[in-house]
Amino acid sequence: MKRNFILLVLLYSIMFQTRAQEVLTLEDALKTTLSNNFNILLARNDNNIDVENTSLGSAGMLPAVTGTFNRSNSIQNSRQVRADGQIQQISNAKNDNMSYGVNLNWTIFDGLGMFARRDRFKEIQRQGEAEIKYQVITQLSEVMATYYNLVQQKRLINALDTTIALSRYRVTLAENRLEI
Structure with missing residues (x-):
C-alpha cells in the first residue's frame, strides 16, 4: 500500500512538472526577429549615429x-x-x-559650405532610415518564408502519414481478400 502511494505521488509530480514545447506562432517569430536580429539592431545604431551627426555643430554653423x-x-x-x-x-x-x-573660433561665412554639409547629413539620415526599413522587410520576409515552408513540410508529413495508413489498410484488405 505504501509503495503504491509513493509511486502515485511520484507520477503526479512528474506529470505536473513536464510541459510540452510551446507552438511557435508567426507573430511570436516576427516579434523575436524584430527584437533580436543583429542586422536590424546594427541598422538602428547606424541611424542613431546619423541622427546625432545631423546637427548645426557638425555642419560647422556653431562656434568652436x-x-x-x-x-x-x-x-x-x-x-x-x-x-x-x-x-x-x-x-x-x-x-x-x-x-x-x-x-x-567661428566661421561666419564659408561660401554656403555649411549648408551643403547640413543637407548632406540630412540625406545620410534619410538613407539610414531607408536602410532600417529595408532590413526589417528583408528579415521579416525571410522569417515568414521559413515559417510557411515549415508549415508546408508539416502538412506534407501529415499527408504522407495518412497515405501510409491508407496503404496499410489496403494491404490488410488485399490480404483478407486473398484469405477469403
Whole structure:
C-alpha cells in the first residue's frame, strides 16, 4: 500500500512538472526577429549615429570653443662655474610651470559650405532610415518564408502519414481478400 502511494505521488509530480514545447506562432517569430536580429539592431545604431551627426555643430554653423591647460613640475640639480672661479651649486631646485587658455573660433561665412554639409547629413539620415526599413522587410520576409515552408513540410508529413495508413489498410484488405 505504501509503495503504491509513493509511486502515485511520484507520477503526479512528474506529470505536473513536464510541459510540452510551446507552438511557435508567426507573430511570436516576427516579434523575436524584430527584437533580436543583429542586422536590424546594427541598422538602428547606424541611424542613431546619423541622427546625432545631423546637427548645426557638425555642419560647422556653431562656434568652436577649445580650452587648454598645461602644468609641468621638475626638480633639477645644477652646478655652475662662473668666469671669476666661483662655483654656484643648487640641489633639488623645483620648477613649476602652468599655462592655460581659451580659444573661440567661428566661421561666419564659408561660401554656403555649411549648408551643403547640413543637407548632406540630412540625406545620410534619410538613407539610414531607408536602410532600417529595408532590413526589417528583408528579415521579416525571410522569417515568414521559413515559417510557411515549415508549415508546408508539416502538412506534407501529415499527408504522407495518412497515405501510409491508407496503404496499410489496403494491404490488410488485399490480404483478407486473398484469405477469403
